[in-house]
Amino acid sequence: MTRRTVSSIIACVLLVMLFAVAAFLPVPYVTMSPGPTVDVLAESKGEEIVQVEGHRRYDTDGRLELTTVSVTGPSQGLSLAEALAAWFDRTRAVYPRDVVYAPDESVEEVRRQSSVQMVSSQDTAIAAALKELGFELPVVTEVFAVNDGSPAEGKLEARDRIVSVNGTPVSDATAVTELVQKAGVGGDATFVVRRDGATKSVTVQPEAAPDDPTKALVGVTVGGGYDFPFDVSVNISDDIGGPSAGLIFSLAVYDTLTPGALTGGVPIAGTGTITGDGTVGPIGGIQQKIVAAADSGAEIFLVPPDNCAAALAAGVDDEEIELVRADTMHSAVQALEAYAADENADLPRCS
Structure with a gap:
């Protein structure tokens, strides 16, 4: 074996070792993957998730599912190999870490911020539902x-x-x-x-x-809250945070306080922040949420208008799940009522 051959073999071995080591080195990225869905019309630990005291509640049917995204935690490392695997997986997304987390943000800070957003979004969602029903809220x-x-x-x-x-x-x-x-x-x-x-x-x-x-x-x-005329609460797991379930919370409260089934008895999923006047706002991870909803069997996915373009690139077939644009709480209610009456109804779809 010549000296050149030996040198080439050594160089190849070192190169392979270098790539092997590099594959496990942490990189400044996080991944987003489809998370679990939660039917807000269902029970949790033997109790209804939507709780009402001081006002009549109505039995309903079907499912209203909030959708979630599983994100690499602020203290978790992501290797180059893991980032590349996620990059080539159509159901996952890769983002620079500083897009998702502030520099040096701790797990406790992320948890607290998420908890604050959840409390605020739940109260705002309840307010949007009650205003849709005609209540004035100080x-x-x-x-x-x-x-x-x-x-x-x-x-x-x-x-x-x-x-x-x-x-x-x-x-x-x-x-x-x-x-x-x-x-x-x-x-x-x-x-x-x-x-x-x-x-x-x-x-x-x-x-x-x-x-x-x-x-x-x-x-x-x-922060700002609302004085409700009776007690309404949405008892969701502490593991779920952020404001993106606002629209689904609103629809679940509305469905609980009105006769009949808003969903028409079929599984509905969606996402979107919501304001007190019922305006639906954009969220992150829309494509992963649509994949999760399709996997859960939802027939319709309610999409914030600003997320429609990204939603269409989720790679989910129209026959699996319909992407319905939800500009406001009111328009979402109208769309679901129309769908409950006729599955072929002309709904405001993302296009």
């Missing part, structure tokens, strides 16, 4: 999340409606922040809140912000 200031280990933990709770702080009525989240600052680090901030139909007073001692010793924090996230 706006309130609400606790969306309480940070673990914060001064407010064990005292304030998510969905507490803040009436006042230290005797001063509050009208928005900014007023709460200002009144906590006025109480100061180590002072007393007495919150009067409405919780489960009763008024409760709790006192919290603000602590200093980690990056500013003069800034007082109690460790809550607050």
Whole structure:
């Protein structure tokens, strides 16, 4: 064997080893894959997911499925081999990590943000459904999340409606922040809140912000909510977060509060954020959600208008599932009612 041959063999072996090592090195990307679907009209742990107290609820039929996406976690590494495998899989997508997560974002920060979005989206979805039914809803200031280990933990709770702080009525989240600052680090901030139909007073001692010793924090996230005329809740798993199920939540609440089956007894899936006035907004991972819905047997998938172009590229056959454009809560209700009456109805489809 000549020296050149030996050198070539060694070079080839080293090259193979180099590629093998590179294949398992982490790369700054995340993958999105079809996640589980959840029928919001069904039961969870023996109880209806949509809970109503103080108003008649109606039996319904069919399925209204929220769709999810499984995303590489902020603390999970993704190898080059895994990224390439996802790249060539039509049901998955690959994105730069900084498109999905902020730099140095922790698992706890992602979980908290997702929880806040879920609480906010559920309340907004309920509001959109009730407004569709003709209810007038006053706006309130609400606790969306309480940070673990914060001064407010064990005292304030998510969905507490803040009436006042230290005797001063509050009208928005900014007023709460200002009144906590006025109480100061180590002072007393007495919150009067409405919780489960009763008024409760709790006192919290603000602590200093980690990056500013003069800034007082109690460790809550607050925002705008609604004063509902009766109790409605959507009890979904804590594992599901974010605002993208807003439209499906709204439709499930509407279906529960009206006679008959909005779905016509067939499986319906969809996605989309929603505003208090019923406008449907875009979401991420639309193609993976459509694949998940088709796999679950859904006949119609409700698509936010801004996601229609991407939805058409999901690679799912029209005979498997119909992509129906949902501009608003009202238009979605009309489309489902038309489909329930006639499966050949002319619906506003993505095109």
